[in-house]
Amino acid sequence: MKKLHTYILNNRLKVTPQRLAILKFLRENRTHPTAEKVHNELLKKYPAISLKTIYNNLSRFVEAGMIKELDIDPNKMRFDTCTDPHDHFHCLICDNVYNVVYDASILAGNLQNKKNVDGHRVDTININLKGVCKYCETVIN
Helix, strand or coil, X not given: CHHHHHHHHHCCCCCCHHHHHHHHHHXXXXXXXXHHHHHHHHCXXXXXXXXXXXXXXXXXXXXXXCCEEECCXXXXXXXXXXXXXXXXXXXXXXXXXXXXXXXXXXXXXXXXXXXXXXXXXXXXXXXXXXXXXXXXXXXXX
16 A cells, blocks of 8 residues: 555655555456446545545546556546556456457558558557457357
8 A cells, every 4th residue: 555655746746545446456457447447446445535536636647647548438437547658458348448469460461660640640559459368268169
């Protein structure tokens, strides 16, 4: 908890019990939860915490560059504590989102080496994969 405390302070945010709890939950739950999932889980320990508090703090964390907001799910935003460039896999059965490691050049072709595509400047490339995760695949087969 001391590391989280220092991490929050180093990002010029005030340390609050809510911020510590949210960040701790995100770091322990690597399936990129939604704000609603964070709220539902934290209600067990903090019955007075509101969904608005969760959204406000997640927004502050995103603004500070502490977490990333993912749009891999068309129905809700997901949050990721890993801010290094990487891609994601969304399981259409269990609804979890996982970090994936692979040779992105296979899927992205030569886009990584291009400075523009069709006249548009390329700053970042994100590839979102969707399908059935290895855990669900074992259950359905």
